Amino acid sequence: xxxPLPLPSGAIDVDQHSLGKAALLHLAPGAAIASVFxxxxxxxxxxxxxxxxxxxxxxxxxxxxxxxxxxxxxYRRNGRASLDGIVLYRESMPLSxxxxxxxxxxxxxxxxxxxxxxxxxxLFGAFFAWLPASSVLGHDLAGxxxxxxxxxxxxxxxxxVVMASTVEELYFRGYLLPRLSRFGVGAPMxxxxxxxxxxxxxxxxxxxxxxxxxxxxxxxxxxRSVVLAVVVHLIGNAVDVVGWLxxxx
Numbered sequence: 001x002x003x004p005l006p007l008p009s010g011a012i013d014v015d016q017h018s019l020g021k022a023a024l025l026h027l028a029p030g031a032a033i034a035s036v037f038x039x040x041x042x043x044x045x046x047x048x049x050x051x052x053x054x055x056x057x058x059x060x061x062x063x064x065x066x067x068x069x070x071x072x073x074x075y076r077r078n079g080r081a082s083l084d085g086i087v088l089y090r091e092s093m094p095l096s097x098x099x100x101x102x103x104x105x106x107x108x109x110x111x112x113x114x115x116x117x118x119x120x121x122x123l124f125g126a127f128f129a130w131l132p133a134s135s136v137l138g139h140d141l142a143g144x145x146x147x148x149x150x151x152x153x154x155x156x157x158x159x160x161v162v163m164a165s166t167v168e169e170l171y172f173r174g175y176l177l178p179r180l181s182r183f184g185v186g187a188p189m190x191x192x193x194x195x196x197x198x199x200x201x202x203x204x205x206x207x208x209x210x211x212x213x214x215x216x217x218x219x220x221x222x223x224r225s226v227v228l229a230v231v232v233h234l235i236g237n238a239v240d241v242v243g244w245l246x247x248x249x
Contacts, residue, residue: 030198045134087174116208174226188217
């Protein structure tokens with residue numbers, strides 16, 4: 001009997017997705033979020049609410065479905081609603097690694113988003129400038145009264161910063177990334193590119209997101225810690241809110 005081929009470095013013994021299935025599972029949720037976002041942004045504009053509220057609604061509708069999908073897979077595997085064996089990369093890390101790795105990943109992400117900002121602006125101007133202001137996140141938030149903006153940012157923090165960051169990382173880095181691990185160190189790159197494309201409501205940021213999120217995906221791949229991904233993603237999104245808060249204070 002032939003011996004099974006050894007898994008490449010970094011791979012784990014779990015059913016692997018084809019590239020087609022991986023692309024579908026990465027992009028379908030993004031298409032759903034973008035549909036809700038672009039479909040409801042004009043309605044929120046009529047209500048004099050900022051575009052970020054359309055993303056709040058989209059995430060509130062789609063992300064529970066993603067979590068439900070993971071729990072359904074867990075029910076089929078374990079006979080109960082559980083993420084055991086579905087969301088992987090659940091190893092712990094020593095505190096010393098947390099103390100340097102989280103700041104490094106956050107700084108790298110920020111530097112990459114800033115460095116590629118001119119490219120993002122170029123892509124927006126060349127291909128997406130036709131979008132109405134009501135469909136562009138963060139556009140002219142200073143035009144809203146402080147009370148409306150404060151409430152919007154509070155809801156955004158609860159839904160997008162806390163819930164979305166957690167569910168997205170459980171799904172993309174805890175579920176999908178391990179099922180690409182047969183590609184070895186190429187797995188985090190494939191995962192990152194598809195994750196950047198998932199953000200169909202802000203496609204002009206895709207290039208920047210690839211460079212910003214690859215270090216995080218690679219770190220999760222090496223440390224086997226999806227909690228690391230949740231923490232870094234959550235803090236990174238929270239930083240955006242802090243920046244917007246300057247419009248309220």
